[in-house]
Amino acid sequence: MVLFKTKTKIFKGNIQTVFLFGVIPLYKKLVTPEVIKYYFAGIKVRAIRTKEKARVFHYAEDAWYSLLDHNEQIDNPPTSEPNVIPNPLPGTCIQMDIDRALALMPNIDRIAIVFFMGIGDYFFSTRFIDKLKKRYPNIPFTAYVSKNSDINNSPLVAECCRTNPCFDEVKLYDGHANKYNWKNYDYSDVVREEPKTTLILPMIYEHDDTILSRDDTLCDTFHLPLEKLAKKPYLYDWKMNQTVVDTANEIEEIVRKEGLKGVVWMTMNARSASFAYKYSAELIRKVTEEGYYVVCVDPVETVDPHCMIINCEKFRITDSIALLRLLKQKMQTYCFTMASCFCSISSALDIPNLCVQFFYDTSLATVYFPNIFIVTHRKYICVPREKQFLSSENDYDIDGFKAQYHSDYLIECFNYMLKRLEEEKK
Numbered sequence: 001m002v003l004f005k006t007k008t009k010i011f012k013g014n015i016q017t018v019f020l021f022g023v024i025p026l027y028k029k030l031v032t033p034e035v036i037k038y039y040f041a042g043i044k045v046r047a048i049r050t051k052e053k054a055r056v057f058h059y060a061e062d063a064w065y066s067l068l069d070h071n072e073q074i075d076n077p078p079t080s081e082p083n084v085i086p087n088p089l090p091g092t093c094i095q096m097d098i099d100r101a102l103a104l105m106p107n108i109d110r111i112a113i114v115f116f117m118g119i120g121d122y123f124f125s126t127r128f129i130d131k132l133k134k135r136y137p138n139i140p141f142t143a144y145v146s147k148n149s150d151i152n153n154s155p156l157v158a159e160c161c162r163t164n165p166c167f168d169e170v171k172l173y174d175g176h177a178n179k180y181n182w183k184n185y186d187y188s189d190v191v192r193e194e195p196k197t198t199l200i201l202p203m204i205y206e207h208d209d210t211i212l213s214r215d216d217t218l219c220d221t222f223h224l225p226l227e228k229l230a231k232k233p234y235l236y237d238w239k240m241n242q243t244v245v246d247t248a249n250e251i252e253e254i255v256r257k258e259g260l261k262g263v264v265w266m267t268m269n270a271r272s273a274s275f276a277y278k279y280s281a282e283l284i285r286k287v288t289e290e291g292y293y294v295v296c297v298d299p300v301e302t303v304d305p306h307c308m309i310i311n312c313e314k315f316r317i318t319d320s321i322a323l324l325r326l327l328k329q330k331m332q333t334y335c336f337t338m339a340s341c342f343c344s345i346s347s348a349l350d351i352p353n354l355c356v357q358f359f360y361d362t363s364l365a366t367v368y369f370p371n372i373f374i375v376t377h378r379k380y381i382c383v384p385r386e387k388q389f390l391s392s393e394n395d396y397d398i399d400g401f402k403a404q405y406h407s408d409y410l411i412e413c414f415n416y417m418l419k420r421l422e423e424e425k426k
Contacts, residue, residue, distance in 0.1 A: 173189040352373070
């Protein structure tokens with residue numbers, strides 16, 4: 001028997017349709033002819049695109065970059081600095097061929113990678129950075145990170161870059177976002193700082209529902225070979241300070257003495273989307289009642305003895321990551337997050353993560369890994385069915401365009417995630 005049910009909910013005048021399926025042979029209807037997305041056993045397989053969708057870049061004889069506007073070739077506009085790409089217009093796809101750049105400018109003696117992204121996006125790019133460094137091992141790499149916090153950028157990326165052995169040095173620059181085009185970030189400060197013997201590469205990529213892997217789209221942008229399967233982000237080892245070690249030991253002692261089940265690492269706010277989960281204190285209480293110790297990196301007011309609130313002004317982002325890594329080594333650890341930087345970090349550490357989607361992200365496939373379980377009010381075709389919790393309209397409130405899930409429902413999802421993890425072990 002075929003089960004089919006449709007629910008609708010109004011989001012500020014926009015009708016959002018949620019399909020709840022039993023066993024329904026709708027595969028061909030759900031997959032468009034332009035992009036076929038295959039997911040098998042939670043492992044992502046590269047997208048297969050039709051010839052109409054494939055992007056073909058052409059390079060002028062004297063150019064190392066190529067631009068497309070809606071798949072129409074753009075004459076490469078000249079720049080006053082031959083080691084810098086021109087500012088792209090909205091909708092423009094860019095490809096950079098570093099081999100061609102080195103052939104055209106044999107005096108290049110350094111590569112500067114310019115970041116204007118958040119921490120999560122940085123960690124999703126670490127495998128690509130490693131690939132780039134291995135391709136050009138004899139050229140020094142400098143990481144430039146904007147010192148300004150804006151809709152695109154977190155200055156804390158600089159601290160993360162300092163733990164990456166691919167970079168010979170890390171510098172800050174005075175960068176500014178462009179409200180019309182995120183790729184057109186103002187990094188002119190870097191151009192003024194670096195000599196013409198430095199090849200300046202902005203960390204840009206395509207971000208739409210035809211892309212199934214961040215690593216794929218970065219390799220495509222920088223003209224590197226693509227891998228057959230998406231692999232988890234890299235997280236390099238670095239020396240932990242004593243405060244991190246002492247904190248981990250303190251939590252381990254509490255968990256052991258109280259007979260708790262383990263640790264839940266929680267962050268329910270999203271900086272880039274200006275989102276704050278309004279039931280955080282309530283959720284913390286209910287997670288501790290389930291028998292877990294909670295480590296929360298959001299500024300939540302709670303007096304729960306089984307909860308530690310990390311002061312991000314005193315505890316650096318690298319310290320937080322090191323603490324999460326150490327906790328995973330010592331005891332059973334889970335993550336309970338919004339779509340934040342700890343999604344990529346949990347994927348790098350292979351920690352099961354209940355990721356709460358407060359909006360429908362058409363590009364979720366680019367950052368999805370098998371350790372993640374999704375709470376959503378709309379079905380994702382790109383995520384295995386067994387890794388999704390599809391909510392009903394009674395499970396959340398609407399705050400603007402964003403879903404505020406009820407804490408009771410999230411606890412149900414968390415316990416169901418644990419059940420599925422146990423079933424996967426068998």
